Amino acid sequence: MKSDFLRGISHGIPIALGYLSVSFGFGIKAVSVGISILWASLISATNLTSAGQTAGIDIIAVGGTLIEMILVQLTINIRYSLMAISLSQKLDKNFTLLHRLVASYGITDEIFGVCSAQKEKLTPLYMYGIILISAIGWVSGTALGATAGQLLPESVSNALGIVLYGMFMAIIIPPARRQKSVLIVVILSALTSILFKYLFTAVSSGFAVIISAVIASVVGAIVFPVGEENE
Amino acid sequence: MNIALYVIVMAVVTYLIRMIPFVFFRKKIKSKFFRSFLYYIPYAVLSAMTIPAIFYSTGNIITAIAGTVTAFVLSYFNLPLIVVALSATAMAFIAGLF
Numbered sequence: 001m002k003s004d005f006l007r008g009i010s011h012g013i014p015i016a017l018g019y020l021s022v023s024f025g026f027g028i029k030a031v032s033v034g035i036s037i038l039w040a041s042l043i044s045a046t047n048l049t050s051a052g053q054t055a056g057i058d059i060i061a062v063g064g065t066l067i068e069m070i071l072v073q074l075t076i077n078i079r080y081s082l083m084a085i086s087l088s089q090k091l092d093k094n095f096t097l098l099h100r101l102v103a104s105y106g107i108t109d110e111i112f113g114v115c116s117a118q119k120e121k122l123t124p125l126y127m128y129g130i131i132l133i134s135a136i137g138w139v140s141g142t143a144l145g146a147t148a149g150q151l152l153p154e155s156v157s158n159a160l161g162i163v164l165y166g167m168f169m170a171i172i173i174p175p176a177r178r179q180k181s182v183l184i185v186v187i188l189s190a191l192t193s194i195l196f197k198y199l200f201t202a203v204s205s206g207f208a209v210i211i212s213a214v215i216a217s218v219v220g221a222i223v224f225p226v227g228e229e230n231e
Numbered sequence: 232m233n234i235a236l237y238v239i240v241m242a243v244v245t246y247l248i249r250m251i252p253f254v255f256f257r258k259k260i261k262s263k264f265f266r267s268f269l270y271y272i273p274y275a276v277l278s279a280m281t282i283p284a285i286f287y288s289t290g291n292i293i294t295a296i297a298g299t300v301t302a303f304v305l306s307y308f309n310l311p312l313i314v315v316a317l318s319a320t321a322m323a324f325i326a327g328l329f
Binding site: 010011013014017018035039042043046047048049052053056059060063066069070073074077078079080081082083084085086087088089097100101103104105107109112113114116117155156158159160161162163164165166167168169170171172173174175176177181182185186187188189190192193194197208209210212213214216217218220221222224225226227 | 245278281290301321327
């Protein structure tokens with residue numbers, strides 16, 4: 001059982017490294033709009049999400065209303081509900097109410113991606129491992145960025161920008177190679193995402209991802225329905 | 232307004248969005264369509280997040296392409312996540328030196 005936790009930690013290391021570089025940028029931005037190092041770190045520790053937090057500090061900076069804050073967080077983060085439903089289908093029987101209450105804190109795009117790519121059922125310890133190391137990366141990156149934003153050489157921080165995407169490719173490509181249905185869904189989703197980036201530019205990037213993924217998955221579900229055996 | 236109020240609201244809304252479906256979805260979903268949809272959604276989400284964003288991720292299209300090609304080749308051969316992620320980063324860094 002202990003090995004589940006360690007496996008979670010090891011799967012979380014690329015996420016933590018990616019988070020470290022992304023949240024570094026968040027820390028710099030938070031300080032630049034007048035938020036203290038402590039508050040910036042607290043925001044990261046309690047929210048664990050990049051787009052929502054970035055939009056959140058913009059609202060704080062201009063003194064927006066709480067209603068606006070709620071609506072913005074809802075629209076940007078509603079994708080986590082979809083991910084939570086998906087993950088709920090592959091939880092181990094050890095996942096009691098208390099474990100669900102705790103682990104739901106850590107449902108992010110990246111943690112979801114890695115967890116849902118696992119062949120086994122998800123145990124609480126596995127999820128805690130992956131969430132713990134990722135959250136450490138996220139919060140410490142924020143604190144470092146807020147404290148010493150400009151110390152990292154630009155060549156290093158630029159190169160670190162790709163780390164998360166490299167990990168995503170490592171998750172997508174092996175199954176896309178094995179299964180034609182996954183390959184087609186992945187290509188369709190990428191093409192739709194490209195359309196949003198260059199054509200329908202009014203759509204925010206968070207929404208573009210959701211719409212692209214939903215279209216591609218609906219097509220996949222209609223054309224290549226999944227039987228019990230290959231889940 | 233006090234910053235604490237903003238932060239509490241942000242954190243509570245974001246937590247509830249994750250927690251409610253995670254806690255209350257207990258039954259196995261019966262619909263074949265919805266199960267198939269949920270099977271594809273993670274790959275579709277990661278794909279849409281990666282493309283085209285990966286090409287802008289390093290602030291330089293050349294270093295980004297170097298990293299992307301590295302990630303593609305290594306993941307094609309089933310290397311572990313961390314190896315792929317760090318090799319792509321190293322290659323983007325090296326390409327940036329030229």
